[in-house]
Amino acid sequence: MESANINLLKKTGGSAGFKDLEARLRLISLWSLGILFGIGITVGISYFVIASRAQALNNEKVDLAVQIQAQSVKEGIIISLKQRIVLAGKALSSTTNWAKLFPLLTAIAPAEAYDSLTVDGTGHVAVQFKLGSVDAVVTLVKNVIDLSDNGSLRLSQLTSFSMLADGTVQLGLTFVPML
Amino acid sequence: MKKLLQTYEHLIISGVILIICVAGFVFGIIPSALKIADELGQLSTLTQERDGLKQKLSYLQSLDESTLRDQLLTALSAVPADKSIPTVFNTVESLAAQSGVSVDKMQVSAGGYIATASATKQTPVERQLGTRLVPFTVTIVGTFTGIEQFISEAPTIRRILRIRTFAISFPKTTNTISVVLNMDAFYEPFPTTLGVAAEAVTPLTDAEQVTLEKIANLTLLTDQTSAILPSPVTEKAKDNPFAP
Structure with a gap:
């Protein structure tokens, strides 16, 4: 019976060791590619999640800063009060009875x-x-x-x-x- | 060459894939992982800042503005924001009247520059004390008991007065004695800047509360105060405080 293989270029050097090495390398490269893709997707998703969270926190910070600014008079008074108390304490301690x-x-x-x-x-x-x-x-x-x-x-x-x-x-x- | 390529075709493809994977790890995954670690650090900082702002806002919202204003006015009546020489004169005169002695002469020793208080340079004594001074000399005339009362009560009144030196002369011909006192009143301008929004505002400490109570318990002899406090905010705050 005639062979159905029409490839006229026959592979040479196809020893069992070489074929085994070739198969292992192919397997390693495919696994590496898979792992690379897996990690890449994980890293991408993580980055997206973290960036979204950072953006949300930044927005929250801006909102809080606006609300704090609305309380700036109170903040000014409490800062002045604390400063004034320290000064009065120093003044009192420098007096002699x-x-x-x-x-x-x-x-x-x-x-x-x-x-x-x-x-x-x-x-x-x-x-x-x-x-x-x-x-x-x-x-x-x-x-x-x-x-x-x-x-x-x-x-x-x-x-x-x-x-x-x-x-x-x-x-x-x-x-x-x-x- | 063609034959060689054909022979090692699968090997070459696998090798190229491996090289791409290594390059992907070195130039893609590792920098991205480092960037994520950095972002995580920033996220932690942002969370802390957000919590700090929340805490600050919650503290500020819990404060009663009118109580704060009263407390500040009390503190300002002890150490005003400007020299407020009329309150010095009024306080000394009131103290003298309360002690049953009279003010014979009163003179502010160093009026200082005609400039805003914050623009004037502090003397070494002021730097050492940490507050600015209005030095003045006052001559008091009265009985020994009255003068004793004046000198004893001077440190117990608002605004706070300090007796630096004094000299009493006891004339033999009359019961009236006179004392020349070199005194200081204290003042300090308001801080000109507020901290940034992220700067923490801490509640009054126990020690500060004690000092405030001590100030409030000092006898107030004059209603005059030069304190001008900012009026409450009525206009709408900017949506973005970081915007110009």
Whole structure:
């Protein structure tokens, strides 16, 4: 019986090993192509989904920003309020309450003994006394020592002492009150 | 050559397909995957920004504007937005009257430039304090008790006053004593810019609430305030705030 194959060009080198390699390579290439398409479609869909989600979020952000802008007066007030509270806190903390100084002054000497009193920016108090007798001076110094001992005063210093012809004594004192 | 091609025809086709696949992976899939990873990162950022905006909007909507205005006016009566020298004078005079002493002389030590407050340069002391000052000198005349009351109560009033130094002289001939006080009042201009929409606005902290209460508890001796607050928004907001 005559062969039905009309191909006159017969394949050569068609060893079993070669044919096996050719078949395997064909299979690998087809699988690779399939995987490539699969991944490509997955990546494409993922990108589309993510881009759509990003667009939706951007639109939502714009809507929210518009609504926030409508509340801009409130935002301005709350920002100003917070700033003002911080400033007021700083201002309050920089003030010194001199109320506690006056009981100390009374404890050192009666009001009529004072000639002048100066408080400087560092909290040092300089006092000039005009006292009627040395006994009054002794009492005053004792009071200052007592107040220093109990921690109401610190750095107390006698800056001047002079006795006038009429028996009055002028006394200069500096100290830092513990307010 | 033709024979060679014919012999290895399937092998060549498979090879070309494999090369196309490798090229597809290298030049198509990998860059796309990287782009997707990048987009995912951006998506996460966008979600955070959206949540932040939602939170901010919800907080702003929960605030009562009139309460906020009252709170701001309270804070402004302590530290106004401009020098407001009349309120300094009024406050000192009212405090003196309340203490039973009289103001003999009052002088603003440094009027400053005739310019908007925000245009003036801060002194080193102001920079250290973090707020601007109106330094002034006042001479008070009265009894020892009255002067004691004036000095003691000065830090407990709105607007906030600071006594820097003072000097008391005690004349022997009369019961009236005088004190020269170097004082400071505080002021600070409003911030000129608002933050961007995405910038968070946080509620008042506990410490801020305490300070606000402290300010509200200070004695207000004058009704005058120089505060001009923005009026409520009545016009429609732009649809797209990012549009020019």
